[in-house]
Amino acid sequence: MQYVTRESAFHRLHPLTKLIFAIVVVALAVLTSDTAMLAVLAGAVVVIAVASGLARDLLRQVPLLLMLAVSLLALTILTIRSGEIIGYLVPQSVPVIGGAFPVTAGAIDLALAMSLRFAAMLFAFQLLVISTQPRDLVHVMDRLRMPVDYTLMFLIALRFIPSLQLEGKRIHEAQLARAYNPGKGLAGKIRGLFPIIIPLVSNSLGKATILGLTIDLRGYRSGRRTPMRDLSPGRADVAGICCMGLVVAGYLAVLLV
């Protein structure tokens, strides 16, 4: 998840508008458990991405969301019995253990609602990150008087996720060159992580000091910043904020009625 250089409509919005958009989507997703409303919310974010030509970047998260949805479904089926029983994980025709693990409508509803909620939140956050240069986000967070340490933590997390992935790949390749073979079974798999995780963590910690010094030396704690680009909001931002206001009002009305 990283800034993508492109000339999209969403890119052109003021970073604050995009930040408000992400916050609104997250808030609305948290406020309801209704699957229909959550589906509309997630769908709306996808429509905005499609209209801005950023759909392909958003779709990269789909495998992660599917894995999450399947895990949630398994978890809710195993732990929740609520509402109508619509089937069994072990068919009733099986002797002795037949009828074990009933699948209830309540469990499926909850798994679906949680998956859609994650999808809406992840898509909104993804749209914000891929369309906003991190330094613009830093300026906005400064203006919102966020403590500089939190802003920098956010910035560093964004920057170093792909670097960590790359470093992990490099370490994996170096161990493969030594005929590294992740072990079999759960214990083997856990043991097999050590040759990757230990160098990854050690190397990352080694970089932390230099990273901190660089931030200080570039004056990021001085609190006096002049954005290189003009960050004044435009008409599209006003329209966007108004739309979000209407959506929030409508959403709350539906929830309260």
Place this chain on the structure above:
Amino acid sequence: MSPETGGEIALSLRGVSYTYPGSETPALNGISLELRKGEIVFATGPTGAGKTTLCLAASGILHHEYGGTLGGAITILGKSVRDYRNMGEIGRDVGVVFDDAEAQLIFTTVEEEVASGLENLGLSREEMQQRLRAVMEATGIADLADRAPHTLSGGQKQRVAIAATIALGTKVLILDEPTAELDAESTAAVSALLRRLSGEGTGVLIVEQKIGELAAIADRMVVVKDGAIARTGVPAEMMQESVQEHPATGAARPPGPAAPLPGEGVPVISVRGLVHRYDGVVAIQGLDLEVASGEIVAVAGENGSGKTTLVKHFNGLLRPTEGSVTVDGLDAATVPIAELARHVGLVFQNPDTMLFAETVADEVAFGLKNIDPGASEEPVDAALREVGLLHRKTAYPRSLSRGERQRLAIACIVAMKPRVIVLDEPTTGLDACESGRVMDVLSRLRQDGHTIVMVTHDMRLGTEYADRIVRMEQGRIVDNSGTFEEEPCLKSCSTSPGRAPFTASTRSPN
């Protein structure tokens, strides 16, 4: 500018000593050094001499960020580092380029990275834009403006880190190993830029292990040894002495079994019509290569020329998009990596990408046990003996010095007894002494019958040690004829002190 000509003092260290927290041995031992505005001082010395600590002391980092015991006086532009409130305030006077370029890149595009410091200086937008463009042009990164830092090569990252620091326009610049990963062309660009900045009155302190192009532009050269300044002199004279003491005659080329000429005998590596594309980018475009058994071949070329991409095909880490790669009779396009690892060992540029075990012996045994679970300790000891680390077999691998870690990485591969050993930039970050040790190890391995392929951007290393240099440019082999004694670029390539000469061109006084 020479120190005799005077000039305002940019940086001053007087009797500076420093001991790291938890250590009993001082890392700096009474160092005194002055840097004047417009002057370039080049500091060199062996690994562990205290060069990086000198950079940390001179930039006030030791005082403000590290614990330990610091003695003596350090002033920046006449002001004691103790009088600066924090590193942010020091950053307005001193720019520091650290030796780890990757860790200094905070933002998600190159342009943002260079602009990031400018936005904190209170400049107008026009001034910022102007300075941004000028710095990016001067460091040759204008075409990388929209690239994400993690997608850049080591050399490109180093240039971006230098650009982001230079953009701050500080009157003092401290650079720790700024050209370790740069090819000759990029080093020349950085040299020209530093020369220009010194001409504009910036005091520049450069710390490098290898005496190369940057030494030639310096006004003064100091040799740091055991935390103290062992020698000070005029760079041209000191380099000339180094050449006279250690003439490079090609005698470093290791003796061994007579290496067959290309085309003779059955090649141990055979590459035919290799094409490799990454995400639509052609990294290797139609390449043919043969390496004979027992040869030492250097694959040389500028950053991004496709050297590493080529050698990753030898052990299956990359598979050809088109063409074929045969290694020791195996089709490297289809044979599993674990099987290829028995025949080809790849030592990566940074040994820290592989070290994870509790002891040196366990580290070496890891690869060996992967291919032979019942292996005895004998090959582990033999490999450690080969690289001169048997006495450290119970040590924690990450506590070893950089050079020792590099030799340990080689031992990890040697223990697996592959017929071919490939090394990616085997001497990067090593001083002359450690580089020499690594190359001696390779010489012995060649005598033991291994075929060696080493990737390097240092042509001099290839000329001295390899039977043959294969030079690459933009994913193609542009010269496969032999050594490059007559190549003009050689004269500007960096070289190790005590191993090779450097055709010094002294800098004309301002």
